[in-house]
Amino acid sequence: MNNQLSIKKITELLSNANSLSDSIFNEYQLDSRKGVQLALKRRKKHLLKIHDEKVDFHKRLRYENHFWNNGIKYVAGVDEVGRGPLAGPVVTAAVILPNDFELYEVNDSKKLSPKKRLELSELIKQNALYYNIGIASNKIIDQINIYEATRSAMKDAIDGLSVTPKEIIVDAMNIDVPIHQTRLIKGDAKSASVSAASIIAKVYRDNLMDEYNNQYPEYDFNHNSGYGTKNHLYALKKYGATPIHRKTFKPVSDIIGD
Structure with missing residues (x-):
């Protein structure tokens, strides 16, 4: 085991490990430095997450x-x-x-x-x-x-x-x-x-x-995507419906019917 490498360098090497079978995990598993063990733990957790995501992905195929x-x-x-x-x-x-x-x-x-x-x-x-x-x-x-x-x-x-x-x-x-x-x-x-x-x-x-938010900034479309949030409903009651509102949807239909 090469203890001469810094924790930063070992962390960099770990970032290139794409498998839990990579030799770097065995090489540094007995390293007594807390920072090294934390880096090993984080990389293992990340690789396990990727493994689980891949398994789930193939289920979706x-x-x-x-x-x-x-x-x-x-x-x-x-x-x-x-x-x-x-x-x-x-x-x-x-x-x-x-x-x-x-x-x-x-x-x-x-x-x-x-x-x-x-x-x-x-x-x-x-x-x-x-x-x-x-x-x-x-x-x-x-x-x-x-x-x-x-x-x-x-x-x-x-x-x-x-x-x-x-x-x-x-x-x-x-x-x-x-x-x-x-x-x-x-x-x-x-x-x-x-x-x-x-x-x-x-x-x-x-x-x-x-x-659409650039055309109708009062309605906060860039944050609500047209859903009926508090800010959107407030603007709807204050300014009325825009040309892109769904007139048959409540509460739009109630507001424009007032």
Whole structure:
């Protein structure tokens, strides 16, 4: 054991260890310095976390693997974001992943930080075979209701793909396309393809609501994404509804009806 190395240097070496079987853990496990033992413990904990994330990720690929192993190459995951807000559109995404997809951090978008979602959205786009976004505006939502608007936007996302998928995995919806569909409750936590779709849709919609915030800064859209927060409701009562508000949604309908 080389005690001549500083704790800082050992910590740097540990940062390059990508497996618990790396020789550095055995080399310094008997080092009596508290800082070294703390560094070892932290790196082991980090690697165990990555291992668990990878195991969970591969579980979220079980549906895709089933179809891939049965010769179905193009499996589209579909998800939506924005059914509940009082303002803005509902956004959907369809994503077809390759069978060697390994972005293990891809998970339900609600479990990820905004920074991580943004990072993963770009990586998914780079690694996906195909992806497309579908949008239903607040006007369409008011015309045909949120459920049908979501179905319509999902259909647009599918129809706009450069290839027609042979299978769709969707988060508990029924899309009006002649393609077999596997419908999963909380699909964004069970299927990597649906997770990928949820991330792309979420980032796209958040960016859109940030742009709307520049037009209507009083409503705090860059922080609430159109949901009925205290600040949003206050602005709604004080200034009334904007052109992007869903007029059929309460309390918007109550306020504009006053």
